[in-house]
Amino acid sequence: MRYLILSDLHANLEALEAVARDAAGRYDRVLCCGDLVGYCADPNAVVEWARAHCALVVRGNHDKAAAGIDAVEWFNPVARTAALWTQRQLTPDNAEYVRALVRGPVATDGFLLFHGFPVDEDAYLANAAEAEDAFRYVDARVSFFGHSHVQGGYILNRGRVETVGRARRGPFSFPIDPQCAYLLNPGSVGQPRDGDARAAYATYTPQESAVTYHRVAYDVERAQAKIHAAGLPPLLAGRLGAGR
């Protein structure tokens, strides 16, 4: 089974369509580490794509906010404005789908998916010290997570935490060593924050013990124009162009 691993789509349809085109023919099943919505201007189209194509989506903090599961008060003002706008946009069917998303970690085919941190979907896993802590809570060799919007991750190699980089000029592949454990972030499809504005995703084939990180350019200007037309905070358009 070849998996397409997505995270943090954030209602960016242009980025999602570019990823789907780029990955076409190289996967059998789509999995998602959460945050289908929030920030960008196409929540319904992105949720409908997920409903049609994803075998499994664990919920993210923005999904909870858009579904009314969590109060939005703790979000920063920009994220809160986008969450409330998303609540108004989602059709009843799509809102129900988002509300029913499962909380991670969820195991599938021997690996795990979660959104932020293994025991707290709202917490970040963003440095080696946090990864060292997180490894104590996972019982799978390979886990995929999101939330930080930074492609990369961490390897537990004989008690030491090593970091994994991101795809730069072309796809970046690395083997899964049976002696190690892996916490892997495929990066954000819809709002990358690792200094590369291109949409990020991963492919994983457990039978071949191989993970590949990918980046693909998409029509950022079109996504930005939709954010402006929707009356969403302009900052959300600006950061797409910067990849931060």
Ligand code: ZN
């Ligand atoms: Zn996110």
